[in-house]
Amino acid sequence: MNSNSNNSIRTYxxxxxxxxxxxxxxxxxxxxxxxxxxxxDYATSIQLSQKDTTTPNFKKQSISLSAKAARxxxxxxxxHKAYLIDVRTPEEFKVKHIRYAQNIDYKSRDFIEKIxxxxxxxxxxxxxxxxxxSGKAADTLHLLGNKRAISIGALDSLIKIGLPxxxx
Numbered sequence: 001m002n003s004n005s006n007n008s009i010r011t012y013x014x015x016x017x018x019x020x021x022x023x024x025x026x027x028x029x030x031x032x033x034x035x036x037x038x039x040x041d042y043a044t045s046i047q048l049s050q051k052d053t054t055t056p057n058f059k060k061q062s063i064s065l066s067a068k069a070a071r072x073x074x075x076x077x078x079x080h081k082a083y084l085i086d087v088r089t090p091e092e093f094k095v096k097h098i099r100y101a102q103n104i105d106y107k108s109r110d111f112i113e114k115i116x117x118x119x120x121x122x123x124x125x126x127x128x129x130x131x132x133x134s135g136k137a138a139d140t141l142h143l144l145g146n147k148r149a150i151s152i153g154a155l156d157s158l159i160k161i162g163l164p165x166x167x168x
Contacts, residue, residue: 065152067161072154073125074100074163084122086113086155087137092129096167098158101127106137115141115149124149127158 065073072096076082077100085096087106097103104114107127118124124141126134126149133149141149152158 020048052092063150063152065158066160070158070161070163074098075125077101077125082125083118085124085126087111087133088127088140088155094168096155096165098127098150098155099164099166106133106140111137112140112144120148122148122151125152126150127152127155130154130155 003138024089059167073082073084077084084098085104086101087094088103089105090103090106093101093103104111106115115124123136126137129133131151131153134153138149138151155165
């Protein structure tokens with residue numbers, strides 16, 4: 001064997017080693033990314049990685065409440081026939097929240113576990129400060145199979161149509 005062949009083999013071996021190491025680093029990065037992303041991002045990545053060519057129809061699970069529908073929803077939450085979930089942080093929840101709501105922070109690591117512990121046959125009415133997090137939470141839950149999750153929007157809008165609230 002001549003020296004050019006040895007150099008080609010070394011170059012090829014180095015290239016293969018570099019590609020394998022790069023693939024390994026990418027896999028590690030993806031694993032760590034799952035640990036630090038929101039449940040919504042993780043659920044979306046699962047759906048898209050399954051070769052689903054459709055794009056999720058986000059905000060489809062959001063509704064606008066009339067005052068009459070809001071009163072009915074509160075009545076159901078009060079009688080434990082439905083869940084009223086505030087998906088904001090515990091600090092935001094302490095300042096002001098809709099009466100009969102429970103706080104399950106959308107950005108917490110155990111969001112999915114806490115939601116899964118609820119009775120899946122009851123509706124989940126989700127809200128937050130602006131409607132953005134509750135919309136993402138409803139979309140996440142729909143991607144994971146919970147079709148009873150509905151974003152009802154923003155806290156101030158809900159208070160404006162007459163929902164009772166508690167504040168510090």
